[in-house]
Amino acid sequence: MFARGKELQRMFLQCGPRRGFANKAVFDIEPCQLHGLETGPSTRTTLTRTDALTYFTMMSEMREIGNVANILFNQNLIRGFLHLCPGMEAVRAGVEAAITQEDIVVGTYRIHGWAYARGITVEQILGEFLGKSTGCSKGKGGAMHLYSKNLFGGNGIIGATVPLGTGVGFAMKYNKKPNVSVSTYGEGAANQGQIFEAFNMAKLWNLPCIYHCDNNVYSISTKAERVTASTDFYSRGDYIPGLMIIPLSMFSYVYHSSSF
Numbered sequence: 226m227f228a229r230g231k232e233l234q235r236m237f238l239q240c241g242p243r244r245g246f247a248n249k250a251v252f253d254i255e256p257c258q259l260h261g262l263e264t265g266p267s268t269r270t271t272l273t274r275t276d277a278l279t280y281f282t283m284m285s286e287m288r289e290i291g292n293v294a295n296i297l298f299n300q301n302l303i304r305g306f307l308h309l310c311p312g313m314e315a316v317r318a319g320v321e322a323a324i325t326q327e328d329i330v331v332g333t334y335r336i337h338g339w340a341y342a343r344g345i346t347v348e349q350i351l352g353e354f355l356g357k358s359t360g361c362s363k364g365k366g367g368a369m370h371l372y373s374k375n376l377f378g379g380n381g382i383i384g385a386t387v388p389l390g391t392g393v394g395f396a397m398k399y400n401k402k403p404n405v406s407v408s409t410y411g412e413g414a415a416n417q418g419q420i421f422e423a424f425n426m427a428k429l430w431n432l433p434c435i436y437h438c439d440n441n442v443y444s445i446s447t448k449a450e451r452v453t454a455s456t457d458f459y460s461r462g463d464y465i466p467g468l469m470i471i472p473l474s475m476f477s478y479v480y481h482s483s484s485f
């Protein structure tokens with residue numbers, strides 16, 4: 226199934242420019258809401274045919290991995306919890322397109338999409354989900370704890386990704402590395418004190434950190450408005466500039482805004 230996606234992509238790319246098919250398309254996109262910024266990303270972006278195929282393949286494969294994992298979970302072959310990310314694939318592919326392999330992502334338990342985008346193979350992801358030694362964490366982590374050199378979890382403790390990513394950003398600055406850390410967290414975790422403590426240090430020491438709030442409106446069954454005084458998560462860093470990228474929008478929009 227996954228090989229077929231790669232094969233299709235290779236076929237399309239080998240075809241080169243085709244009569245009647247555009248090699249790139251220009252999109253007008255909605256402006257991001259801004260916090261602490263005078264200007265945001267441009268409202269026009271170009272997507273090339275090659276990028277569109279590469280990232281469409283990546284996103285559809287992320288979805289397929291999730292679908293297969295769901296089947297395995299329902300067969301009781303995956304132990305513990307399984308958190309998938311249907312509809313969030315563009316976010317993972319878009320951020321990945323804007324960063325480099327030397328940058329570091331710190332993910333929540335909704336991790337397989339980030340892992341796949343970072344270059345962990347399908348076999349390593351599903352192997353880890355199944356607790357096999359072929360998994361990317363040698364089967365010791367399970368579905369919530371995928372790790373690699375540039376992916377610091379899969380973390381089960383919500384909110385903990387933010388101080389962890391801040392520490393990674395500190396190490397990058399201390400070691401004079403030209404990289405960034407991307408800490409992801411859900412909107413349900415966004416009210417925790419540790420997040421604001423980490424924001425404070427990151428701003429004070431000017432660390433190369435991006436804080437990425439995946440707002441899927443619910444934390445388990447609790448709607449964001451019920452527990453959150455301000456649902457403008459992009460402005461919650463106060464002195465840290467923020468952007469709100471429209472959820473579930475297409476890859477190029479996320480990529481465009483992330484690279485900004």
Ligand SMILES: Cc1ncc(C[n+]2csc(CCOP(=O)(O)OP(=O)(O)O)c2C)c(N)n1
Pocket residue numbers: 333335381382383384410411412413414415439441443444445
């Ligand atoms: C520190 C901590 N408290 C509670 C939990 C239990 N818990 C698991 S998922 C979850 C909700 C998280 O919601 P959100 O941050 O919006 O992430 P989402 O699952 O929507 O991606 C909670 C409270 C936890 N894992 N860690």
Ligand SMILES: [Mg+2]
Pocket residue numbers: 411412413439440441442443444445
């Ligand atoms: Mg949520």
